Amino acid sequence: xxxxxxxxxxxxxxxxxxxxxxxxxxxxxxxxxxxxxxxxxxxxxxxxxxxxxxxxxxxxxxxxxxxxxxxxxxxxxxxxxxxxxxxxxxxxxxxxxxxxxxxxxxxxxxxxxxxxxxxxxxxxxxxxxxxxxxxxxxxxxxxxxxxxxxxxxxxxxxxxxxxxxxxxxxxxxxxxxxxxxxxxxxxxxxxxxxxxxxxxxxxxxxxxxxxxxxxxxxxxxxxxxxxxxxxxxxxxxxxxxxxxxxxxxxxxxxxxxxxxxxxxxxxxxxxxxxxxxxxxxxxxxxxxxxxxxxxxxxxxxxxxxxxxxxxxxxxxxxxxxx
Numbered sequence: 001x002x003x004x005x006x007x008x009x010x011x012x013x014x015x016x017x018x019x020x021x022x023x024x025x026x027x028x029x030x031x032x033x034x035x036x037x038x039x040x041x042x043x044x045x046x047x048x049x050x051x052x053x054x055x056x057x058x059x060x061x062x063x064x065x066x067x068x069x070x071x072x073x074x075x076x077x078x079x080x081x082x083x084x085x086x087x088x089x090x091x092x093x094x095x096x097x098x099x100x101x102x103x104x105x106x107x108x109x110x111x112x113x114x115x116x117x118x119x120x121x122x123x124x125x126x127x128x129x130x131x132x133x134x135x136x137x138x139x140x141x142x143x144x145x146x147x148x149x150x151x152x153x154x155x156x157x158x159x160x161x162x163x164x165x166x167x168x169x170x171x172x173x174x175x176x177x178x179x180x181x182x183x184x185x186x187x188x189x190x191x192x193x194x195x196x197x198x199x200x201x202x203x204x205x206x207x208x209x210x211x212x213x214x215x216x217x218x219x220x221x222x223x224x225x226x227x228x229x230x231x232x233x234x235x236x237x238x239x240x241x242x243x244x245x246x247x248x249x250x251x252x253x254x255x256x257x258x259x260x261x262x263x264x265x266x267x268x269x270x271x272x273x274x275x276x277x278x279x280x281x282x283x284x285x286x287x288x289x290x291x292x293x294x295x296x297x298x299x300x301x302x303x304x305x306x307x308x309x310x311x312x313x314x315x316x317x318x319x320x321x322x
Contacts (some may be wrong), residue, residue, distance in 0.1 A: 058118040069126035078239040087119035087162040096136040143169035154180035188248035199256035218244040220295040231261040257282035269297030
């Protein structure tokens, strides 16, 4: 059973652990205990006790926390980590296993014994598509949920798989419900266009003068996922994730003059290109950045501005880096 719920508040108490591909923490910040010892904290706090190297005991009313990934979402952009929880709100202890994978590869796996009202929370800190699977053999119950890239927004979001009183598993997503201006997750369909305009100024319908456009094309036969970050004066204004199908195009229009940094990346390959836009670009008859993704997921970018009776300024990059 799957449900999705939105909370009107602006935050949910979901603390993340220290940096690392997979790290562990308790609310007190105490160091990780040996596999044969037990760590405790004051009543109501978060703690864990590890009984054996194979299974983690989470005591009644406590929460074990895990951090999955390199915490790249904390570095740039407008998106926040997504949290996956396995909880036992019943009055009886239960044993289970939580497994998280992406692209068919397991990135986290842990067996736990959850006492009454105990839980384990894994924070996903890298933008990707994940599958979380919870199995409780004693109940012959399994629940699987998919976390896609659209669920990484500016809101605090948590997907919980919990044991029910009728010995079944239930999944539910809870998120703060606030507007996320500048956070876009869309598909540029095959032979189609996905467009977005940044800024409040109207864009001249005929000439495009006093604006700058970014046109990113995928002329290959492959489907690629791109992330586009637009910074203005070192502040991120736009965080767009696009699934670009063959012959699909993403068009961004900047309608307000300023100094911008346009960063484009292909998530599957890590290829990245960055173009710098100056206020002078907005004085042109036409100013645009053209980018393409080839069949191997590499990027090329080229910025050209033209002003009649004036010089033509060209800035191009033809490499890609990861």
